Amino acid sequence: MFGRLTLDALPHDPVTIGGVAGGTVGLLIIIAAMTYFKKWGWLWREWLTSLDPKKIGVMYIVVAVIMLLRGLADVAMLRAQQAIFATSPNSPISPDLFQQVFSAHGTIMIFFVAMGVIFGLINLIVPLQIGARDVAFPLLNSISFWLFVAGMVLMNVSLGLGEFSAAGWLAYPPLSELAYSPGTGVDYWIWSLQIAGVGSLLSGVNFLITIFLMRRKGMTLMKMPIFVWSVVTSMVLVIFAFPILTATLAMLGLDRLLGMHFFTADMGGNPMMYVNLIWAWGHPEVYILVLPAFGVFSEIVPVFSRKKLFGYTSMVLALIAIMILSFTVWLHHFFTMGAGANVNAFFGIMTMVIAVPTGVKVFNWIFTMFRGRVSFQTPMLWFMAFVATFTIGGVTGVLMAVPGIDFVVHNSLFLVAHFHNMIIGGVLFGAFAAYAYWFPKFTGFRLHEGLGKVAFWCWLVGFLVAFLPLYALGFMGAVRRMDHYDASLGWQGLFIAAGVGVLIILLGVFFQVVQLAYSVWKRKELAVGPDPWGGRTLEWATSTPIAEYNFATLDAVHDRDAYWTVKKAHEKLSAQYYDIHVPNNSGYGALIGAAALGVGFALIWHIWWLAGVSMIALIALVISSTQRTDVEHVITAREVALTEKRLRGKRA
Amino acid sequence: MKSWHAVVAIILLPIIIGLAVFAYASTQHVPVFDPQGSVGAHEKDLILFTLALSTVVVIPVFLMLGIFAWRYRDTNHKAAYTPDAEGNRWLELLWWGIPIAIIAVLSVVTWVSTHALDPNKPLESTVKPLNVQVVALQWRWLFIYPEQRIASVNELVIPAGTPVNFRITADGPMSALWIPSLGTQVYAMTGMSSKLSLIADHTGTFRGSNSNISGTGYSDMYFNVKALPSRQDFDSWVKAFNDRPKHEHLDLDQYLTFAKPTHDKSVQYLHLHDVSLYDEIVSKYAHSDSGHHSSKHEGHEE
Numbered sequence: 014m015f016g017r018l019t020l021d022a023l024p025h026d027p028v029t030i031g032g033v034a035g036g037t038v039g040l041l042i043i044i045a046a047m048t049y050f051k052k053w054g055w056l057w058r059e060w061l062t063s064l065d066p067k068k069i070g071v072m073y074i075v076v077a078v079i080m081l082l083r084g085l086a087d088v089a090m091l092r093a094q095q096a097i098f099a100t101s102p103n104s105p106i107s108p109d110l111f112q113q114v115f116s117a118h119g120t121i122m123i124f125f126v127a128m129g130v131i132f133g134l135i136n137l138i139v140p141l142q143i144g145a146r147d148v149a150f151p152l153l154n155s156i157s158f159w160l161f162v163a164g165m166v167l168m169n170v171s172l173g174l175g176e177f178s179a180a181g182w183l184a185y186p187p188l189s190e191l192a193y194s195p196g197t198g199v200d201y202w203i204w205s206l207q208i209a210g211v212g213s214l215l216s217g218v219n220f221l222i223t224i225f226l227m228r229r230k231g232m233t234l235m236k237m238p239i240f241v242w243s244v245v246t247s248m249v250l251v252i253f254a255f256p257i258l259t260a261t262l263a264m265l266g267l268d269r270l271l272g273m274h275f276f277t278a279d280m281g282g283n284p285m286m287y288v289n290l291i292w293a294w295g296h297p298e299v300y301i302l303v304l305p306a307f308g309v310f311s312e313i314v315p316v317f318s319r320k321k322l323f324g325y326t327s328m329v330l331a332l333i334a335i336m337i338l339s340f341t342v343w344l345h346h347f348f349t350m351g352a353g354a355n356v357n358a359f360f361g362i363m364t365m366v367i368a369v370p371t372g373v374k375v376f377n378w379i380f381t382m383f384r385g386r387v388s389f390q391t392p393m394l395w396f397m398a399f400v401a402t403f404t405i406g407g408v409t410g411v412l413m414a415v416p417g418i419d420f421v422v423h424n425s426l427f428l429v430a431h432f433h434n435m436i437i438g439g440v441l442f443g444a445f446a447a448y449a450y451w452f453p454k455f456t457g458f459r460l461h462e463g464l465g466k467v468a469f470w471c472w473l474v475g476f477l478v479a480f481l482p483l484y485a486l487g488f489m490g491a492v493r494r495m496d497h498y499d500a501s502l503g504w505q506g507l508f509i510a511a512g513v514g515v516l517i518i519l520l521g522v523f524f525q526v527v528q529l530a531y532s533v534w535k536r537k538e539l540a541v542g543p544d545p546w547g548g549r550t551l552e553w554a555t556s557t558p559i560a561e562y563n564f565a566t567l568d569a570v571h572d573r574d575a576y577w578t579v580k581k582a583h584e585k586l587s588a589q590y591y592d593i594h595v596p597n598n599s600g601y602g603a604l605i606g607a608a609a610l611g612v613g614f615a616l617i618w619h620i621w622w623l624a625g626v627s628m629i630a631l632i633a634l635v636i637s638s639t640q641r642t643d644v645e646h647v648i649t650a651r652e653v654a655l656t657e658k659r660l661r662g663k664r665a
Numbered sequence: 666m667k668s669w670h671a672v673v674a675i676i677l678l679p680i681i682i683g684l685a686v687f688a689y690a691s692t693q694h695v696p697v698f699d700p701q702g703s704v705g706a707h708e709k710d711l712i713l714f715t716l717a718l719s720t721v722v723v724i725p726v727f728l729m730l731g732i733f734a735w736r737y738r739d740t741n742h743k744a745a746y747t748p749d750a751e752g753n754r755w756l757e758l759l760w761w762g763i764p765i766a767i768i769a770v771l772s773v774v775t776w777v778s779t780h781a782l783d784p785n786k787p788l789e790s791t792v793k794p795l796n797v798q799v800v801a802l803q804w805r806w807l808f809i810y811p812e813q814r815i816a817s818v819n820e821l822v823i824p825a826g827t828p829v830n831f832r833i834t835a836d837g838p839m840s841a842l843w844i845p846s847l848g849t850q851v852y853a854m855t856g857m858s859s860k861l862s863l864i865a866d867h868t869g870t871f872r873g874s875n876s877n878i879s880g881t882g883y884s885d886m887y888f889n890v891k892a893l894p895s896r897q898d899f900d901s902w903v904k905a906f907n908d909r910p911k912h913e914h915l916d917l918d919q920y921l922t923f924a925k926p927t928h929d930k931s932v933q934y935l936h937l938h939d940v941s942l943y944d945e946i947v948s949k950y951a952h953s954d955s956g957h958h959s960s961k962h963e964g965h966e967e
């Protein structure tokens with residue numbers, strides 16, 4: 014009846030029990046509060062079923078933030094183990110638990126934090142920046158989001174039922190095959206990524222089409238804001254890379270579910286094929302994450318330097334170059350797998366070539382400040398810190414691109430330091446900059462600047478203290494994913510430093526939470542108009558709060574910095590309103606997500622009847638979702654006029 | 666805090682914290698920077714060369730970041746202000762050009778060094794190399810000396826000054842053999858036989874470990890490499906071992922029990938009965954119907 018699922022699946026060790034208990038209590042409190050305040054209907058109508066990308070964007074970010082907190086809690090545990098208990102025989106964290114935790118950490122941070130933040134931002138900003146009222150396929154967008162949520166939920170269920178994968182965030186076979194990982198862990202990994210991955214692919218298609226078809230009149234490709242360009246390149250990567258992930262996960266899933274031998278050690282399976290495939294997706298993936306972050310900085314630097322972006326065309330070319338090149342370098346992740354010297358040297362050189370357009374972008378950002386008027390509010394501080402840390406990560410990346418160097422640092426903590434430099438310094442700092450920058454656009458008030466700066470300094474110092482020691486540890490021979498080591502090696506001091514760094518980062522997170530709470534509390538004092546920074550692009554031309562339809566009128570665009578030129582010329586937006594069609598809410602996204610969750614859960618636990626039922630439900634839902642008739646409603650010109658008066662009347 | 670304080674702090678923090686780490690690490694043993702053999706020495710030189718080359722970009726980036734941010738801060742009304750400047754073709758050509766030039770240099774270095782350091786290629790030497798076959802198990806290392814008919818567990822004895830030609834496989838999850846003091850690491854995979862050639866130029870004891878996660882005993886998969894002063898010392902060590910009247914044997918049957926997962930970290934020396942044991946371990950996984958057999962993949966140079 015319940016397949017592999019028995020009472021044994023409940024957690025046994027105290028650390029996990031604590032985590033699960035904490036999570037459950039938190040969830041129950043939220044559920045109780047929602048019920049008490051009768052908020053379920055509101056939540057369902059206003060948020061969960063909304064097809065408004067502004068709301069879907071916020072939901073992505075909420076999920077990502079919750080996952081960030083979980084990922085940080087995980088890593089606090091890992092570093093505590095390595096700093097304190099690693100040299101002693103009795104540790105509260107068993108090697109198995111340790112391995113599950115770092116596998117979960119990597120998976121969560123990449124798939125549910127970084128991807129969530131990026132898709133959240135894209136939802137919030139892209140339609141506004143291209144002057145559109147919506148995305149190309151609003152319901153598909155909601156379905157993508159709910160698949161993301163379903164993957165996230167499935168992944169977290171593994172905490173309380175069964176176990177998570179202990180095979181690292183990329184689950185190399187044969188370790189991830191049944192022979193070495195017979196439990197449910199790897200299955201959780203496979204199916205949560207499979208579900209979330211399909212969501213990402215659909216989003217990629219949706220946003221690429223949105224950008225190509227729904228730009229405002231007059232906005233030619235070379236007049237698009239550079240953030241939009243960065244999203245174009247990132248979504249192209251999604252479209253080409255994610256099918257590889259889907260196929261690879263499917264093959265690993267078949268090995269485990271039906272006893273096939275795609276990647277097994279024996280019976281003609283080929284684990285090296287997996288390593289190639291997973292990086293054919295994995296390398297583009299890192300650029301999927303970082304390109305939109307580049308886009309964010311390309312928006313912020315001109316605004317805070319009160320100057321045009323330096324070298325727009327170069328920037329676009331650099332994005333495209335990176336996009337193409339990122340499919341030609343995957344082998345740098347396994348120079349030590351025995352390929353010949355010609356192959357290794359070729360991929361090494363291709364990898365270095367990527368550093369060229371990346372370097373060009375850095376120079377262009379810096380020269381945007383040249384002869385500008387730079388003001389150092391938090392978004393700009395994040396930018397400065399990004400350049401400093403990203404440059405370090407770029408250098409260490411180029412080091413590892415030389416196969417002869419990679420031979421002595423591969424899979425050491427040096428590698429770990431490199432990619433955290435790129436992902437924290439690049440993606441996360443980019444996200445924080447975006448948060449400070451666009452927050453007032455959607456809420457009507459700014460985040461408290463002083464608290465933001467405190468959080469910033471904690472993050473920067475914490476990051477450096479947490480990761481620079483890892484470079485040295487790598488040279489000292491410390492490999493990644495190690496839960497204990499001998500005290501005589503002299504590593505502990507640096508591990509302790511790294512642990513202190515994590516604490517400082519946590520302090521930064523604490524201040525970010527305080528900043529948000531305090532800013533909400535003081536929102537009257539912090540209130541600002543629709544264009545608080547002197548913005549250049551179209552999102553700043555909307556009212557704040559932004560009307561459901563984004564733009565009341567669709568005036569043509571004449572220039573790259575569309576809104577800047579309008580403001581400079583004191584042009585008035587036209588006041589001739591027409592009826593606007595906006596999409597109706599739909600519960601299909603949530604239902605499809607729930608069905609997908611059912612399929613994933615059933616396949617993990619081998620509950621075949623549930624798999625069948627959920628699969629049928631999923632197919633039926635997808636089919637019937639295409640047959641909807643009441644897709645949109647009309648906001649009449651009169652209502653638009655009233656809304657505009659209400660929203661713009663207060664503060665112009 | 667004035668804005669320029671922030672600028673200076675952002676630029677200086679990485680430098681200060683980096684220097685502190687560097688100062689601390691230099692009081693410790695850093696095998697990659699203290700190579701004990703020619704392979705490691707070459708790799709260390711590569712690191713230093715590439716780092717030096719990268720300063721050509723890194724120093725200007727840090728300097729310009731700091732100077733521009735400070736000079737063009739919004740409170741400095743003396744500085745020039747050109748809000749509509751869109752770029753500058755020559756400047757942009759310059760920073761497409763400089764990185765391209767650097768990468769061109771580095772590409773040549775990469776091409777040459779990758780061929781020189783190719784682990785598939787035996788080290789050039791007038792000394793007759795020692796052959797060692799390595800099997801990564803869950804969770805210990807088996808070293809086989811086919812010519813000396815010795816098998817050792819979790820410890821490797823080699824003569825200094827003699828190239829060691831490893832053939833590396835796994836009988837378990839993918840693992841990797843890494844001896845930081847000597848240089849290059851290579852993956853160990855079932856059904857495959859990777860090659861690696863290393864040399865110790867000095868006597869000493871070096872730590873080696875697995876660098877690729879392979880299950881719960883992964884962190885315990887380390888071992889010592891003992892480099893004896895000379896080939897003679899090594900030969901007499903071999904002779905002494907073989908002269909010892911009673912020692913345990915290893916053949917395929919015993920191996921099958923021996924290869925079961927274990928957290929046993931002890932060092933053992935065994936007498937090798939079956940000289941083709943390594944090949945049997947490799948071919949165990951190579952079934953007739955696929956294209957990735959050990960034989961085909963030996964040093965698969967394209």
Ligand code: HEM
Binds near residue numbers: 345
């Ligand atoms: C200048 C550009 C870059 C270069 C030259 C570079 C080079 C490399 C190389 C050679 C490796 C493989 C090292 C090894 O496995 O031994 C690597 C790993 C990695 N890099 Fe980069 N990289 C660059 C930029 C980035 C960026 C922008 C990101 C992320 C946003 C990133 C994220 C990663 C990740 C996640 C890994 C490996 C993760 C793992 O093994 O689990 N890199 N990089």
Ligand SMILES: [Cu+2]
Binds near residue numbers: 296299342345
């Ligand atoms: Cu890569």
